[in-house]
Structure formats: C-alpha cells, structure tokens
Amino acid sequence: MNIEEGLLKGEKRACARLITMLENNDQGAIDIIKKLYKHTGRAYVIGVTGPPGSGKSTLTDRLTKELRKKNKKVGIIAIDPTSPFTGGAILGDRIRMKDLSLDKGVFIRSMGTRGSLGGMSKATWGAIKVLDIYGADYIFIETVGVGQSEIDIVKIAHTVLMVMVPNLGDDIQAIKAGIMEIADVFAINKADLGGANKTQLEIEMNLDLNEKKDYRPSIVQVSASKNENIDKVIKKLSEHRKYLDETGEMIERRKRNAKLEVIRLVEEELMDLIMNKALEEDMLEILSEQIISRDIDPYSAKDNILKLIKK
Amino acid sequence: MERPIRVLVAKPGLDGHDRGAKVIARSLRDAGMEVIYTGLRQTPEQIVAAAIQEDVDVVAMSILSGAHNHLFPKVAKLLREEGVDDMLIIGGGVIPDGDIPFLKESGIEEIFTPGTSTTQVIEYIKNNLKR
Numbered sequence: 278m279n280i281e282e283g284l285l286k287g288e289k290r291a292c293a294r295l296i297t298m299l300e301n302n303d304q305g306a307i308d309i310i311k312k313l314y315k316h317t318g319r320a321y322v323i324g325v326t327g328p329p330g331s332g333k334s335t336l337t338d339r340l341t342k343e344l345r346k347k348n349k350k351v352g353i354i355a356i357d358p359t360s361p362f363t364g365g366a367i368l369g370d371r372i373r374m375k376d377l378s379l380d381k382g383v384f385i386r387s388m389g390t391r392g393s394l395g396g397m398s399k400a401t402w403g404a405i406k407v408l409d410i411y412g413a414d415y416i417f418i419e420t421v422g423v424g425q426s427e428i429d430i431v432k433i434a435h436t437v438l439m440v441m442v443p444n445l446g447d448d449i450q451a452i453k454a455g456i457m458e459i460a461d462v463f464a465i466n467k468a469d470l471g472g473a474n475k476t477q478l479e480i481e482m483n484l485d486l487n488e489k490k491d492y493r494p495s496i497v498q499v500s501a502s503k504n505e506n507i508d509k510v511i512k513k514l515s516e517h518r519k520y521l522d523e524t525g526e527m528i529e530r531r532k533r534n535a536k537l538e539v540i541r542l543v544e545e546e547l548m549d550l551i552m553n554k555a556l557e558e559d560m561l562e563i564l565s566e567q568i569i570s571r572d573i574d575p576y577s578a579k580d581n582i583l584k585l586i587k588k
Numbered sequence: 589m590e591r592p593i594r595v596l597v598a599k600p601g602l603d604g605h606d607r608g609a610k611v612i613a614r615s616l617r618d619a620g621m622e623v624i625y626t627g628l629r630q631t632p633e634q635i636v637a638a639a640i641q642e643d644v645d646v647v648a649m650s651i652l653s654g655a656h657n658h659l660f661p662k663v664a665k666l667l668r669e670e671g672v673d674d675m676l677i678i679g680g681g682v683i684p685d686g687d688i689p690f691l692k693e694s695g696i697e698e699i700f701t702p703g704t705s706t707t708q709v710i711e712y713i714k715n716n717l718k719r
C-alpha cells in the first residue's frame with residue numbers, strides 16, 4: 278500500500294493507516310505529512326463538545342448526513358477517555374453513527390486520549406491534517422466532554438459547537454465557568470424532552486454577563502434523535518464561519534493555533550530529550566533520594582537536569 | 589511506550605442483545621486494549637468499513653442467533669477483497685463444534701464457544717497478532 282498516493286486519491290485505508298502511524302509516533306508518518314502539508318488548509322474544523330450523554334455523537338451523525346446532502350466530504354474524529362490505570366479504552370461513538378460507515382464521503386476514526394490531558398489525543402492534531410489531505414470539507418472532532426478538560430478544543434477547531442441539554446440544573450453552574458468562553462454556537466439538544474426554553478434563558482443570561490467577546494454565540498434548540506432543527510445548527514455554524522472569514526478572525530485563529538502547535542511540539546520533544554537522558558543516567562532516581570534526605574532541594578535538582586541539555 | 593492493541597468488537601446479525609459482547613469489550617479494555625464498539629445489528633459490510641477506518645489489529649465478532657456460518661465468512665471474504673491481510677479475525681458465540689472447521693477454513697482464525705474465559709481470549713489475541 279502506497280500511503281502517500283492512496284491518501285491523495287482519497288483512499289480510506291491509506292487515511293486509516295497514516296492515522297495509526299501518527300498515534301504510534303512513527304517518524305515515517307511525520308515525513309509523509311511534511312511532504313503533503315501544502316495540501317492541507319481546506320477543511321473547516323468544528324469542535325463538538327459538551328457533557329457526556331448530551332448527544333454529541335448523535336448530533337454529529339445528523340449534521341454529517343445534512344452535509345452529505347450537499348455532497349460535502351466529512352471526516353469525524355471521536356475521542357473517548359483512555360483509562361489511566363490500564364491504558365485501555367472503550368470507544369463507543371460509532372454506535373450512534375452506524376449508517377455513516379458505508380458512506381463513501383465519510384471517514385470516522387475513534388481515538389483514546391492515551392494519557393494526554395485536555396480531552397484530546399496527542400495524535401488529534403496529526404489526524405486532522407490527514408483528513409484534510411484526504412479531502413474532507415468538514416472535520417468534526419468530538420471531545421470526551423468532561424468539564425475542564427475541554428480547553429484544548431479551542432486550540433484546534435475553527436468553530437466550537439457546545440452541546441447542552443435541558444434540565445441540567447446546577448450542573449450548568451458548575452460547568453459554565455470553563456465553557457461559556459469557548460463556545461461559538463450552543464446547541465440545546467434533546468429539546469423534545471422539554472425545558473429547552475429555560476436552558477436557553479440561562480445561557481443567554483450568562484452570555485449577557487460575558488459581553489467582552491466580539492462574537493455573541495448563537496443558540497439553537499435541536500433534537501438530534503428526532504432529526505429536528507439540524508439544518509438550523511448548520512446555518513449557525515456557517516454564520517460563525519462567515520464571521521471568521523469576513524473579519525479576518527479566521528486568519529488570527531489559524532495563526533494562534535499554529536503558534537500553539539509549534540510550542541506544543543517543541544515542549545514535547547524537549548521533554549522527551551531531557552527525560553530520556555535523565556532516566557538513562559538514573560538521575561531522577563538519585564535526585565529524588567537526595568531531595569528526601571534534604572541533601573538537595575527540588576529547584577537545584579531541576580537545574581541539574583536542565584544542565585543535561587545546556588552543555 | 590507500547591502501543592495499545594486495537595480491537596473492533598462487532599455484533600453481526602439480528603441478535604437482540606449484546607451482553608456477551610459488552611463483557612468481552614470490557615475485559616479487553618481492562619487488559620489495556622482500545623476497543624471500538626459498534627453496537628447491535630451490523631451488516632458484514634458495515635463491520636468491514638469500520639474495521640478499515642479504525643485500522644484495527646483484531647476484528648472480534650460475536651453472534652448468538654445461529655447465522656454464524658453465513659455472516660462470519662462474509663466478513664472475512666469482504667476484508668480479503670479489500671486487500672486487508674493483517675487483521676486477526678476471531679468469532680465467538682453459541683457455535684456447534686461441527687461448524688468450527690468450516691469457519692476456520694473461511695478465514696476465521698479462532699472460535700470461542702461459551703465457557704471460554706476472557707483471559708483465554710486476551711492471551712490468544714496477544715499471541716496471534718498479525719502485525
């Protein structure tokens with residue numbers, strides 16, 4: 278299988294294999310991305326976040342079907358948490374996207390967080406590039422959706438879609454601190470269950486308190502499982518995209534995200550470099566013993582480790 | 589860091605419940621694997637499409653309804669037609685001993701009948717990966 282050619286032709290197997298290689302930190306995969314990077318930049322990336330069970334997967338399924346009517350090609354990255362104890366994970370988002378598996382214009386990939394914080398797998402950044410080269414017009418990233426771990430999505434998405442549900446009660450208070458700021462569009466899902474107006478009011482009130490944002494996020498009531506108002510969500514997403522394009526904010530976001538990505542990559546590699554050396558020389562072990570016996574303090578221990586790469 | 593084994597746990601056919609599949613999914617997860625679970629009533633075509641997009645190491649199918657002689661070989665055949673030769677295909681469920689040789693000939697590498705412990709399945713997977 279020639280991955281490079283396959284990917285440019287939009288072959289799913291090539292796409293899938295390259296994502297696997299990226300997940301496994303394969304240098305060959307990075308080399309392919311380096312070579313094909315000029316083919317990226319076309320896709321519009323939407324982060325789908327919100328509490329577990331709010332209907333992120335179901336809504337992503339319906340939004341994708343709506344976009345397929347317009348013949349748009351869609352990539353979906355669905356992230357679920359990896360157990361920090363076993364390293365295992367159950368990735369179950371495909372259950373809600375069954376009929377999309379066979380659609381020629383849709384590619385779905387499930388990912389475990391694999392130890393990274395921030396609700397995103399480290400390989401997500403790479404997978405987005407792969408889907409972009411593959412030819413996706415739209416890329417949805419469904420995050421794990423647990424409270425404060427959602428911050429990474431803004432570093433990667435052009436538009437953040439926050440999926441809420443009615444009758445969350447006090448939960449909305451608990452999560453709003455972190456989330457009100459990152460949402461560009463609110464979808465109040467499960468509107469068929471009632472209570473959506475009240476939730477909308479609560480969100481509006483919170484937005485009123487937060488006027489410093491240039492773009493006032495829009496709010497749509499929707500029922501993913503009943504397939505109601507899906508087109509309205511698409512419309513609100515498009516409005517936000519248009520805003521980004523017309524105000525130059527899109528370029529700003531891209532630039533900011535590029536900066537953050539480079540910083541992240543440098544951090545990662547530096548950490549690996551230093552820690553591998555430190556582990557090799559058993560420094561961590563020795564230093565930690567010296568720290569508890571008060572022969573050295575943690576700050577000096579840090580200096581010692583950093584000297585490994587300064588020399 | 590060792591990469592986790594990726595397994596698609598699929599339920600082909602019309603079975604109405606998936607308790608068995610969920611039990612196996614959970615034990616594989618607890619053994620450190622990434623389990624992609626696709627839910628009930630999957631067609632062989634859907635299973636193959638998901639296996640390819642998820643680029644799994646293992647396709648594990650479970651069936652109770654008795655349609656294994658048709659559905660299991662179909663999945664193996666479709667995967668072959670797609671040029672996939674590096675996935676381990678295994679099956680489980682209520683399967684008479686007499687059917688097992690045929691299933692193995694059709695490309696299902698191992699069949700686990702009721703009473704197999706999940707530990708055995710885990711060991712088998714770890715020892716028989718194709719890549």
Ligand SMILES: Nc1nc2c(ncn2[C@@H]2O[C@H](COP(=O)(O)OP(=O)(O)O)[C@@H](O)[C@H]2O)c(=O)[nH]1
Pocket residue numbers: 327328329330331332333334335336370373422466467468469470499500501502503
């Ligand atoms: N009543 C109702 N249930 C829904 C709706 N959308 C999704 N659900 C159900 O909510 C549950 C969780 O959905 P899922 O998409 O898996 O949520 P996620 O965890 O946020 O991805 C499932 O049982 C869905 O069938 C909706 O609009 N109305």
Ligand SMILES: [Mg+2]
Pocket residue numbers: 333334335369370419
């Ligand atoms: Mg989900």
